Amino acid sequence: MTAKQLRNKIVTYFVSIVVLLSILFSLVTLMFSFVVEDTFFYQILNSEKQQVLSQIKNKQTPKPHFDFITYHKNQSTLPKLVQQALSKAPKQREFSGAKNTHYHIAYLDDNQRQQHILLAEVSQQLVVNRLTNKLFYFSFGLLCFGILLALVLALGTVKLSKTLLNPLDDLMTIVDNSPVEKLPTKFAAQFKQNEIGRFAQTLEAALARVSAFVTREQQFTRDVSHELRTPLTVSQGAVTLLTHTELNQAQQKFVTRISDANQQMHEIIETLLALAREKHRDTEHTNLKSVIENCIIKNQALLKDVAIDISLADNANVAMGALELSLVVQNLLQNAIYHGQGSHIKIEFQDNVLTIADNGKGLTDTLSSQSVFEAGQRGPNSHGSGIGLSLVKRLCEKYGVDVSLNSSNGGVTINLTFA
16 A cells, blocks of 8 residues: 555545534534423423422312413323323323424322323424424534534645655655665665654665575575585586496496486476576567477487377477576476376377376375475485476466376376466
8 A cells, every 4th residue: 555545545535524523513403402402391291290290189160370381181082193102102201293383291199190191282282393494503503513624634734644655655666666686775764763663674684685695695696606606517528428438237227317417417406596587578479399309309218118299380489598407307307207106198289288197007195186296295206306396386386387287097188377
């Protein structure tokens, strides 16, 4: 969330609260007027109640002080409207009828035995009803005043939020405009010593640690690329010269093992370097058929007892670097040879899905289609490091390629779905 969005939310919440409070206060004012008026009538009835009880006690004819209040010995003399309402709700104390007639009732007997009743017909005494329009305009005016006040305060809130959040905007600009290879440094000093200033200091320290870590990783990658490749090249050259000398069968076997180990080490280094490199936005498109054929040629000695069936177009291209794609196919092809131990491998590409399937024995019970991609997972007969499929998974994730594996007694099928 940007500082501008945060500022807009603050203003929106503030204005909404003020408007809501204005509406609520207007409604409370209107309700309070009706409650006060009803309470006033009940107070008059209670006062008249004491007067009428005194008259009855002195055997005088009950006569209230106010003309709009009448005494009824029982319900039979009450207006029909009131009688009908009491028959349905005996405890009702307020009644409204036609032509704006309005009644309040009080029982002289606190137990409400339906006798000795005071009835106040207050239609002419209702003040709030007659002032409804004025109260409405008053409430509306109060609401408008609240909205106007909210807008004025909103302007003040905008200015205040700008003052408070502008440093956050500056901090976000510094971070957004800094490339990954050159993270910003020494920017916290320009901020005041408040919450944002302390956050800037913490962020600066964190970015300094990240920058140091990136520098170490880049140095390590350069060291691996140079320091390991050089002795491997020398070793491979010595092995090549050795193969041109007279060797017996046992010596030739050892030289071949050394050569294979050198090749494996070279491929592992290339894979690790491919994972360590920063992925560019403009991913190159690589011809799939040429990569697969090259991988088959490299593993020709291993494929002498395995039939390869390739089904893909000559112009089939995928969005992955040539080196990375070659490493992926090489690992999958060798897995199919070494671990599948079948007689047939099928490679096909259709609807942006590359499928490599063997007719071997499938995964063992100790491995699953998910765990096989975890580093260090090896089959019982494996002599490798157990990182081949893990590297495949990571390389594919780097280029947005989905990897899935299905295993059965009829072999293992791996699908690579390219975007």
